[in-house]
Amino acid sequence: MAAREKLGFLRQRFGAAIIRADLTSDRRLYVFVEPRSVKEVCRALFRELDARYVITIGADDRPWSGCFMVAHNFAFDRDRLLVSVMCLLPADSPRIESISDVVPAANWAEREMRDLVGIEAVGHPYPKRLVLPDGWPEGLHPLRKDVEWDEAPDCDESGAGYDFDDPPEGCTVVPFGPFHPTLDEPAHFRLYVEGETVRGCEYRGFMVHRGIEKLAESVLGYNDIPIMAERICGICGCVHNVAYAQSVEEAVALRPPPRAEYIRTIMLELERLHSHLLWVGLACHIVGFDTLFMQAFRVREPVMWIAEKISGNRKTYGLCVIGGVRWDITSELSDELKTVLDKLESEWHNVARAVKNDKNIQRRTCGVGVADASVVKEMGLIGPVARAAGVDIDCRRDHPYAAYDRVDFRVITAQSADVWGRLVVRTDEVFESISIIRQCLARLEPGPIQTPIKEDLPAGRFGLSSVEAPRGESHHFVITGENNRPRRWRVRAPTYQNLQGVPSMIRDAQLADMTIALGSIDPCFSCTDRIEAVDVRSGAVKVWTPRDLREMAKRAQSGRHIKDS
């Protein structure tokens, strides 16, 4: 119903500019719009209908339609609806009006689209390079279909190609990262500091961009991708694994058997349990409280062990294939899981009480890293960050998938909008997850765990899937394709949006609070671009420069590089 309403509104407002609309179900709406009206349609959705911005996708569709394709995805959380505003751009001038001044949350996505697919967002307020490395040649867009998957261009090594902004008047620059004791993965923030107060920052990340989407679109097959997808993240990998499988299943109208849906739900909640326990531990660690860090990790360990018993691995469960799951939960495993949950619940009560009553933690987190509801809306923040600001969104309830429509749970919110609020939300969500798993185990009905697939999957279909990761909504977009692999697969991890909220969280805050503010979004970057080798016998140090490493990579590649014969 909601989908028809929104479509009716857009038809009435924009008339002929709406070229076509696909209502694949009550919960999905794909609207094809004239390129010149896209910005106004987005403005109407975002400002008038109060949609939440999800992501912008650029795709090279030239081999099929002769055009480039842009999709702006929005979510109506209360109406359980995901809307994709799509348009086709001519192959010779892939340019589209930027929506970033209307929807500030689209800032990164449009820059990424320019970098990777070469679709120019005209009028972008900050059109700086985002994803590609500094010396990468202009005009080479890796996600275009005419670029080989293993293309390794000659990069400009002089250090030119990227200029940092000048700091504001009276500010000093303090570099934070790429390698910092509290960051487990590389990201570089240039903090503009006045005394001890942070006035602003510039972000340069994507140092570990691995081109996993390109690999999926050119080399892997449908059932290879879930295994790769779960390696996008070291902590919430199962989320990507399930989200990918679900988006393909939605595109080709395939429904996994109920038992598989329950198993997916159980594994996703197990993952949330270990991730939240890990986060509370790390948050304590960041504020210098290692006792609780150790205790949180101790309580977490049995969760890892039971996951290992079910899936054969502590993490990277290798859970999904298209149409089902690979691991069944036997009655013995089910009993064991119940025991683990009982123990976890009582132990977590103690740890949570200790954390919540600790004055030191309160003082370090209350009023720190504030992102209120307006920042949440403007920057598209999600997950515990949004819920801590009183924004009641949770994909598990709003866009139900797997078996979440068959279980009861509360969506935890807080009002303080600070790090303390995020801590409370995560601590309490642990109990909800335990309850969800118990309900699933009680309802786990016997039956197959995979839907048989008899024919090739049809090409050219769209699929969307939002999965609530521990950090927020993980959104996958798939266009199915030929040769047993998708034409386009776009992953939007929750940190992608949440990181864009960091500058406003740390503005006018103390420099010492930077680490916990950043840590509070549970950031997930991911590897390394420079290594140092020390000869242990002589103590001689050889520093590998980026140039050395790139030469080494090229040598390795020349042994691997082969064109189709």
Next chain:
Amino acid sequence: MSLLSKIRETVLCLKAGRVTLPYPAEPRPVPPRFRGRPIFDAAKCIGCAGCANNCPAREILVHDICQELRIIQYLGRRCTFCGRCADVCPEKAITMSHDFETATNAIADLSQRLELFMSTCQRCGRCFPEPSPLERLKLKGYRFDDVASERWVFHSKGYLDTESTVADIRIDLD
């Protein structure tokens, strides 16, 4: 208040006691479903190459020496132990072992090489019954994955070439 919470935290720690395991002195036994290094059984393998086609990391190579002789080589370097090869193997020739301590100075230690005598099947040539169309063989005919420089070749031909398939690459030897 604060003192009380500190006392509570102390009790929490004291009650927990010591929880670290004496690894590696005593390895923790792994559960039955544990996915460690895959082991290939040459006696069971029929050389269908289903594993090679469905390896997400592309770590299994197939090289046809001639009509009757096929080499299947598992490299094991960036293998993630996902177990897809064992899933699709029609003969259950691949088992996921419980062996996970695979650190080595020589990466070739991880490799497994199967030299298989192939008889020609009159029906399809290579008998891989795919579980679904998603696992269907992507490469048919003769396969020339480059075993010498350990790389996967994307397209094979329906005939054996007289020329070397690896002429286009330059291999730097130390």
